[in-house]
Amino acid sequence: MNLLEVQNQLNQAGIEGWLLYDFQGTNPIARKLLGIKGQLITRRWFYWIPRTGNPLAFCHKIEQQAFSSLGVSVDTFRSWQEMVSGLKRHLSGSQTIAMEYSPFCAIPYVSKVDAGTIELIKSLGKEVVSSANLVQYFEARWSTQQFQMHQEASRRLMKILLDTLEGIRQALQTNESISEYSVQQKMLARYQEHRLTTSSPPIVAVNQNSANPHYEPSREGSAPIRPGDFLLVDFWAKLDEKNSVYADYTWVANLGESIPEPIQNIWEIVRGARDAATDYVKAHYLKTLNLQGWQVDAVSRDYITQRGYGEFFVHRTGHNIGEEDHGNGANMDSLETKDARLLIPNTCFSIEPGIYLKDFGIRSEVNVYLDREESVVTGDPIQSEVLKIF
Helix, strand or coil: CCCCHHHHHHHHHCCEEEEEECCCCCHHHHHHHHEEEEEECCCEEEEEEECCCCEEEEHHHHHHHHHHHHHHHEEEEHHHHHHHHHHHHCEEEEEEEEEECCCCCCHHHHHHCHHHHHHHCCCCHHHHHHHHCCCCCCCCCCHHHHHHHHHHHHHHHHHHHHHHHHHHHHHCCCCCCHHHHHHHHHHHHHHCCCCEEECCCCCEEEHHHHHCCCCCCCCCCCEEECCEEEEEEEEEEEEEECCCCCEEEEEEEEEECCEEEEEEEHHHHHHHHHHHHHHHHHHHHHEEEEHHHHHHHHHHHHHHCCCCEEEEEEECCCCCEECCCCCCCEECCCCCCCCCCCCCCCCCEEECCEEECCEEEEEEEEEECCCCEEEEEECCCCCCCCCCCC
């Protein structure tokens, strides 16, 4: 993080300082922002960035070497009494302090500081506010190179998807025995061939299993894939390179010559909700200064609700995407949370509404990147109809 840029953001937000805190990895956001990796740190530590002046690391005496590479002054404590008195001294003159905290845990993704530590800072007479917008600004924005890496990951993923679907077609035509798990494992092997890496395997689900948004096929319990089945594939990965970012998509197909009417009807609604949300972002991004994640979710959710399937749309519309598949920027969410974070330039998120019924579930997922001039729907091609594989 560039100090002047941090202090500029603090001034714009009317916040007098940002106090990063961690204990044994409970706040991975703080560690990532400061670039702390691999050091042996077992005690509590703080990193104070005032609105004006120089930052300071404040840690236990036996662990000061872990912060020496940050290029800032390091103060230490031995006892808890010294820690409290040191905090009081370093935070003097500042009243409003940002931490990785969310009032009432409204945005749990950034609520990393435990309640007791928040109480400690408040006991010093300070007002603690959420650093959620600061975290998004400094952790979730992409560089131009990262956007290019996302585009390349998307191209490789789409090739793997289309090759996988063609492999399924050939297996069905030759009566080869295949399953959700075997297809998933072949996709993972293709990831390695295309120098992609992922935090977890893709979802390959047929029929009733597609109605489980987080279905995970296993070697033992995986369903066979047969002619006439309905298929959902949710796949995500990033380039196996430093600072790469994820791409994440979901497609659906029917393994027969004709698409059953119930599947076609639900697909039309889900696709309509997807396109309504992406169109809303395109129409409002940069034309208003306060476009928020929950508003995008409300558009797709209302579209589905108005057509009688609101109760079957059981998750948020989308999540932030970064170096982790689920990043620390704004989510498209008015259901699980009311994410009021602004949609800011150089960030990316998924749009993936879904309807999950007893016999099948349909989700359609695209990624949306916000540059400084427009919103860009990534992934080529964009699914426009249920694929027929026979």
